[in-house]
Amino acid sequence: MRAEVLKGHLDGLLLAALEAGPRHGYAVRESLRELTDGAFDLPTGTIYPALHRLERAGLISGEWSSPEQGRRRRVYRLTARGRRALGEERGGWTAFAAAMSAVLGAEPWPTTR
């Protein structure tokens, strides 16, 4: 999978991974890898800056967990705005996928559902 195809779609993926509940960055990464059977195996240099961007944008909020213990984890959860944004991402994806498939033709959707 070429690298650039993900551009513009990552935010939706991260938001969706957090929809099921609060998670820290490393767990988000694992969720994506498992949900996609390894297709989205994103480097941490992709995950962490993206989470910071989403937090700055107010779509997720993070806080450090268990500071007394050694292992520091930053746990993120969707904000209300993030939940709205996720809805828009889903709509945008559907429109984009429909347009792509209209042009590419030929079995746009996986036939094995």
Place this chain on the structure above:
Amino acid sequence: MRAEVLKGHLDGLLLAALEAGPRHGYAVRESLRELTDGAFDLPTGTIYPALHRLERAGLISGEWSSPEQGRRRRVYRLTARGRRALGEERGGWTAFAAAMSAVLGAEPWPTTR
């Protein structure tokens, strides 16, 4: 539709538009707009550099048509390598779309086929 979502997917679109037969750049642009009901209304500053890139890569070949007439048009056609590349683009799109939908869940494919 945000701009970045197209990144990495444009080549496949252009190749697909040329699959039906040779076309000049402006016609490719119109094909994409019509096939997608206006969803992909790409600026010429996107189309032309991308076609040049594909030509340099040997996936399409272009030649000027009707030089004696005033209006100059550069007509592109798929090369053999371009046709192969289009097949790979289709496969890549299917894999990408499947992974995206696995994460986004919830009605990944348009229900109105």
Place this chain on the structure above:
DNA sequence: ACACTATAGGTAGCAACGCTACGCAACATG
């Protein structure tokens, strides 16, 4: 004891790509 892997977070710099904003020209239409 020591090495190694997995977990967990981070950043600087880069490359790629599509877009914006232009410019140029021929042809059609009113």
Place this chain on the structure above:
DNA sequence: CATGTTGCGTAGCGTTGCTACCTATAGTGT
């Protein structure tokens, strides 16, 4: 004869994900 459409082109920009690297703790193996 002014405007709009067709048609091609490029320079420069902003965004984004990736590469490559760093730090640190916990667990596992030898």
